Amino acid sequence: MxxxxxxxxxxxxxxxxxxxxxxxxxxxxxxxxxxxxxxxxxxxxxxxxxxxxxxxxxxxxxxxxxxxxxxxxxxxxxxxxxxxxxxxxxxxxxxxxxxxxxxxxxxxxxxxxxxxxxxxxxxxxxxxxxxxxxxxxxxxxxxxxxxxxxxxxxxxxxxxxxxxxxxxxxxxxxxxxxxxxxxxxxxxxxxxxxxxxxxxxxxxxxxxxxxxxxxxxxxxxxxxxxxxxxxxxxxxxxxxxxxxxxxxxxxLGYGRVDFAGMQxxxxxxxxxxxxxxxxxxxxxxxxxxxxxxxxxxxxxxxxxxxxxxxxxxxxxxxxxxxxxxxxxxxxxxxxxxxxxxxxxxxxxxxxxxxxxxxxxxxxxxxxxxxxxxxxxxxxxxxxxxxxxxxxxxxxxxxxxxxxxxxxxxxxxxxxxxxxxxxxxxxxxxxxxxxxxxxxxxxRERRKSAAAAKHVRSWSRAWAHLHAMVIRWSRTISRIRFSPSSWIPDFRRLDPVRTILWIAIIGAISLRFVHLPLMEFKGDEFDVLIRAWRNAHGVEFATTSIPSSVGLVNPPFFVWLLSIPAFFTSDPVLVTAFVAAVNAAGLLLLYAFLKRAFSANTALWTTALLSTAPWAIIYSRKLWPQDVMIFFLVLLYFALFLMMKRYRPWHVYLLFFTLAAVTQLHLIAWILPLIFFLFFDIFRVPIRKRDLLGGLSLFALLYLPYLFFHQSSSFLNLLDFLRDSHESLNIRDILEHLEWSVAATSGLKFAAHIGDDAYALFLRQYFGMIPVLFFITYAFGVAIAFAALAREGLRNIRLLLRPLTIEPGIRILLLLIAVYAVIIGIYALIGAPPYTQYHIIFYPLMPLVLVFALERAVRSRFFPSALAHSLLLLIVLSNLAFSAGFIHFLGRNPEKIGAGYGKPYALEWSLWEQKIHLELSQ
Known part of the structure; x- marks a missing residue:
C-alpha cells in the first residue's frame, strides 16, 4: 500500500x-x-x-x-x-x-x-x-x-x-x-x-x-x-x-413535546x-x-x-x-x-x-x-x-x-x-x-530530502576548521599586554555615570544597613524552619509556605535558603543572604540590558530600580519575591542569548530559571504558555535533544512538589480550584495598574509602614519633595507606554514581520506581553493589589521609561540634557528617600506598623526562643 x-x-x-x-x-x-x-x-x-x-x-x-x-x-x-x-x-x-x-x-x-x-x-x-x-x-x-x-x-x-x-x-x-x-x-x-x-x-x-x-x-x-x-x-x-x-x-416531533422552552x-x-x-x-x-x-x-x-x-x-x-x-x-x-x-x-x-x-x-x-x-x-x-x-x-x-x-x-x-x-x-x-x-x-517520507539538505563533505569541514585556526592565531598575535591598560583614566570618566554608579552601590549597601530591624513575622519564621530542617536532613522540603490564595508554594525558595541555613539559623544572617542574591540580580540586570540594548539604557534602568524604596524593602526579608529579580533577569538573559548565538547550555539555563521563577511566584505559572507563544512567533531555534533535556530538568525540579500533591490526593490543589473568585471592576483593574508602577517607586509607601509612621517620617525627612519625583516618575512611565503604543501602531507592518525585529526589542515586547496577561489574570481571579504581586514586573517600568526617553532624545523630540537631568533627579530622590527611611527605621523602630509589623530586633528574644524550641524538636 x-x-x-x-x-x-x-x-x-x-x-x-x-x-x-x-x-x-x-x-x-x-x-x-x-x-x-x-x-x-x-x-x-x-x-x-x-x-x-x-x-x-x-x-x-x-x-x-x-x-x-x-x-x-x-x-x-x-x-x-x-x-x-x-x-x-x-x-x-x-x-x-x-x-x-x-x-x-x-x-x-x-x-x-x-x-x-x-x-x-x-x-x-x-x-x-x-x-x-x-x-x-x-x-x-x-x-x-x-x-x-x-x-x-x-x-x-x-x-x-x-x-x-x-x-x-x-x-x-x-x-x-x-x-x-x-x-x-x-x-x-x-x-x-x-x-x-x-x-x-x-x-x-x-x-x-x-x-x-x-x-x-x-x-x-x-x-x-x-x-x-x-x-x-x-x-x-x-x-x-x-x-x-x-x-x-x-x-415534527419537537412541535409536540411538553418542554416549556420549546413553545x-x-x-x-x-x-x-x-x-x-x-x-x-x-x-x-x-x-x-x-x-x-x-x-x-x-x-x-x-x-x-x-x-x-x-x-x-x-x-x-x-x-x-x-x-x-x-x-x-x-x-x-x-x-x-x-x-x-x-x-x-x-x-x-x-x-x-x-x-x-x-x-x-x-x-x-x-x-x-x-x-x-x-x-x-x-x-x-x-x-x-x-x-x-x-x-x-x-x-x-x-x-x-x-x-x-x-x-x-x-x-x-x-x-x-x-x-x-x-x-x-x-x-x-x-x-x-x-x-x-x-x-x-x-518522517521517513521527508528523510531523504532532509538528509540531502544537511549533508556536508569532510573536505569542506576540514577547510572550515583550518580557516578558523588561522583566524584565531592572527587574533591572538595582535594582543598586546600593557600594565597601563589596566589603570583607568579618571580624566575621561563621565560625571553622570559616576554618580549613577555611586547611587547603585549606595542602594545595594542600604539593603544591609540596620538589617536586624527587618520584617520578621510568621511566614518568615516558617520558611526559616523549613530551610534549616531541609539543610540538616531532618525533613526534605517538598513544599514551601502557603500562598495568599491558599495554594501551597513549591519548595525552591526553601531549597535556596538551605544554603545559609546549613551554616546558621540566625534570621539576620539568612536575610543577609537574600539581600546578597537581590544585589546580584541588580548587577546581572545591568549586564543583561547592556547586551540587549545599550550601556546607557542598562545603567539608567538599574539605577532607577535599585534605588526605588519598595525595591529596597523587598530585598530585606525572607520572602520568595525578594530573590525573584535574580532568577527573572537570568531567565530573560538566557532567552536573549539563545536568540543571539545558540548554545545548548542556554536551553538548560532557560528551563532551570523558568522552573525557579514559577516556584517563587505562583502567578508565574502563566509564563511557560507565554514563552511557548514567543518561541513560536519569533521562531527561536531549539534542538529537540536540548528541548527534551530542558523539559526533563524542569520536571525534575517540580517532582517533589508533584509528589506532595499526589500523596495528598491533590486536595490542596482541588480546594484552590473549587474556590470561586469574583471578577474585578474597572476601578480595581486601575488600582492594579497603579500598584505596578508604585512597586518600582516610593508611592503608596504608607500602606506598608502605617499612616502615622509615614507622616512622622515625612516631617523629619525631606517633606513632600521625594513624593513629587515619585509622581513625576509615574507620569513618565504612563507617557512612555503611550508613546511606545503609538510607535507600535505606526510600525504595525514591522510587528507583522516578527523575524525582522531585533532580539532586544523582542525581549521588551515579551515583558510588555507578560505584564498585560498577568494584569488580566489578576482582574479575573480577583487578586488584591499587594505590592509583592507586582514584583514580577520589576525590570519593565524603569526600562520602558528609559527606552522611550532615549528614543525621544534620538528623534530630537526631547532635549538630552533635560531627559538626563530628570532621570538623575528621580534616582537621587529615590536614594535620599530610601536612605532616610532606613535611618528613620533605626531611630524609631517602635513607630513602624501596618504591613511591616514589628521589626525583628524589637522581639529578638521571643523569636530566638521560638526558633530554638522548634529546632530542638
Missing part, C-alpha cells in the same frame, strides 16, 4: 479504535434512538411503548409513545444494529436483556456514530495535508477529533458525532470539487447526499447544509440541481417518519442572549474555547486561509457564526447533561480548518494547545461525557471527584479486568504508539 493511502488509513483506524474503546452507557438522548432500533427489529413497529420508560426524549400520540428525534440516525445505525442483533441471536443472548442491550449499544454506537466520526477525521487529514506540512495536519486532526467535541459524542448514540463526521467529509468533498472540476458532477451528488443525510440526522444541520448549497449554487444552477437531487433521498426520511407517526408529513419562538429559538454567548464560548461550564483551546488558533488561521482559498474561508467563517447565533438563541442552550457546547458541535469541523492554518503560523504554541485540548477532553470522556448541569465548573468540581471515586464510563479495559483508570492508561499507551508510528511514516 502506498504512503498516500497508508497514513490516512492509520489515522482512521486510530480514531475508530478510540471511539469504540469507550461507551457512555444510558441516557435519554441515546436511549430514544436505541428504543426505535429495538422496536423496529425486535417488535417490528416504530412505537417505543415497550421501552419508553428509559427516556424522556419522547412524545405521546394516540396512546402510543414515539421518539421525538430526527429519523436519519436510525438509518445510519441500522446496519451496525443488525450485526449486533444477529450475533447476539446466534449466541443465545436476549437483545432486550441487560447484557444484550449493553452489547448492542456499544456495537451500534461504534459502527455508526464512531465510524462516521472516524471517517470525518480521516477526511479532515486528507484535506489539510494537501495544504500544509502533513505533520501539522496530523496534529490538527488529532487535536480536533481527540481533543474536542467529536471524541465524547462519538462514544454515545448522539447525532452530534455523526454530524461532525459528515460535515468533515463534506468539507473534503467540497475542496476536491474545487481542485478537480472535471469530476464536478460526481462531487455535487456526493456533497448533496452528505448534507441531506446530516439534516435527516439532526435538524439544525440545515444551517451548515444550507451554506454548502449556497456556495454550490454560485458554481451554477446545474451543480445546485445535482446537489438538491442527491439530498432528496435522505431528506425523505423526515416526512415519511412524520407521516408514520402522526399522519402528517409536516408535523417560545421557532421551536425554542428566539434572540441571542449575552449569557449564552459567554457560556457557550468561554465559560468553565460549556465553553468551547475553554474545553478545546486549540480552536483559539482559528483567530490566527483565518487571515492565512483567506489568502489561500476565499471560498473555504467564507465557508469556515460563516457557518460557525451562524451556529453561534442559533445556539445562543435556543432556550436550552446549555444542552442539559452534556459535555461542552453540544449545540455548537456542527461548527467544529469548520473551525478546525482555520485552527489548522493557525497551527501552521504558531506551531509550538499550537502543539501545546493541542496537547491541552486532548488531555482535558480525554479525561472528561473517560470519566463521564454527560456531566450533570448542576456543576458549573465540572473540570474542577465534578470530574476529579468521580475519578478519585472510580466512577468512570465503560471502556474496553474493563472487559480485560482492569479498572477505569488503568483502562484509560492502556488506551493512552496504545494511542501513543500509534501516533508515534504515524509520525515515523511522515
Amino acid at each position: 502506498s504512503f498516500d493511502r497508508r497514513t490516512p488509513l492509520a489515522v482512521f483506524l486510530l480514531l475508530l479504535f478510540s471511539y469504540a474503546y469507550i461507551n457512555q452507557g444510558w441516557g435519554w438522548n441515546q436511549n430514544s434512538r436505541l428504543d426505535v432500533l429495538h422496536a423496529l427489529f425486535v417488535k417490528h413497529t416504530i412505537t417505543i411503548d415497550a421501552y419508553e420508560e428509559n427516556t424522556g426524549d419522547k412524545e405521546k400520540l394516540n396512546g402510543h409513545f414515539y421518539s421525538e428525534k430526527a429519523p436519519g440516525m436510525i438509518l445510519v445505525a441500522a446496519p451496525a444494529f443488525l450485526l449486533a442483533y444477529g450475533t447476539l441471536h446466534l449466541s443465545g443472548i436476549n437483545i432486550d436483556g441487560a447484557t444484550g442491550w449493553k452489547i448492542s449499544d456499544r456495537v451500534t454506537t461504534a459502527g455508526s456514530v464512531g465510524l462516521l466520526a472516524a471517517l470525518g477525521g480521516m477526511c479532515l487529514f486528507l484535506l489539510l495535508r494537501r495544504r500544509m506540512d502533513p505533520r501539522l495536519a496530523l496534529i490538527a486532526t488529532l487535536a480536533v477529533f481527540l481533543g474536542s467535541l467529536p471524541f465524547p459524542y462519538a462514544t454515545m448514540m448522539f447525532s452530534h458525532g455523526a454530524i461532525m463526521g459528515l460535515f468533515a467529509i463534506a468539507l473534503w468533498v467540497f475542496d476536491l470539487r474545487d481542485r478537480h472540476p472535471k469530476k464536478g458532477a460526481q462531487y455535487d451528488y456526493l456533497l448533496g447526499f452528505l448534507c441531506g443525510l446530516a439534516v435527516s440526522c439532526e435538524y439544525p444541520a440545515a444551517i451548515g447544509a444550507g451554506m454548502f448549497f449556497l456556495l454550490t449554487l454560485l458554481r451554477g444552477w446545474k451543480s445546485a440541481a445535482r446537489f438538491v437531487a442527491a439530498s432528496i433521498l435522505p431528506l425523505l426520511t423526515i416526512p415519511l417518519y412524520n407521516w408514520a407517526v402522526s399522519g402528517s408529513f409536516l408535523s 417560545d419562538g421557532f421551536f425554542g429559538v428566539t434572540l441571542p442572549k449575552s449569557e449564552a454567548v459567554r457560556g457557550l464560548l468561554f465559560s468553565h461550564f460549556r465553553g468551547l474555547f475553554f474545553w478545546s483551546p486549540f480552536l483559539l488558533l482559528s483567530a490566527v488561521g483565518y487571515p492565512v486561509l483567506y489568502r489561500r482559498s476565499q471560498r473555504l474561508f467564507w465557508m469556515t467563517l460563516l457557518v460557525p457564526v451562524a451556529y453561534v447565533c442559533f445556539a445562543t438563541s435556543y432556550a436550552y442552550w446549555d444542552g442539559g447533561f452534556a459535555f461542552g457546547p453540544r449545540h455548537l458541535s456542527a461548527a467544529v469541523p469548520f473551525l478546525a480548518i482555520a485552527a489548522a492554518f493557525g497551527l501552521e503560523k504558531l506551531s509550538l504554541t499550537g502543539t501545546a494547545l493541542a496537547a491541552a485540548s486532548i488531555l482535558m477532553t480525554t479525561f472528561a470522556t473517560f470519566v463521564n461525557a454527560m456531566p450533570p448541569n448542576e456543576f458549573h465548573r465540572p473540570l474542577f468540581e465534578f470530574y476529579p471527584r468521580d475519578f478519585s471515586e472510580g466512577k468512570m464510563a465503560w471502556n474496553l479495559g474493563r472487559s480485560l479486568g482492569l479498572s477505569g483508570a488503568w483502562g484509560m492508561a492502556v488506551w493512552a499507551a496504545i494511542s501513543a504508539v500509534a501516533v508515534t508510528g504515524i509520525f515515523y511514516q511522515l
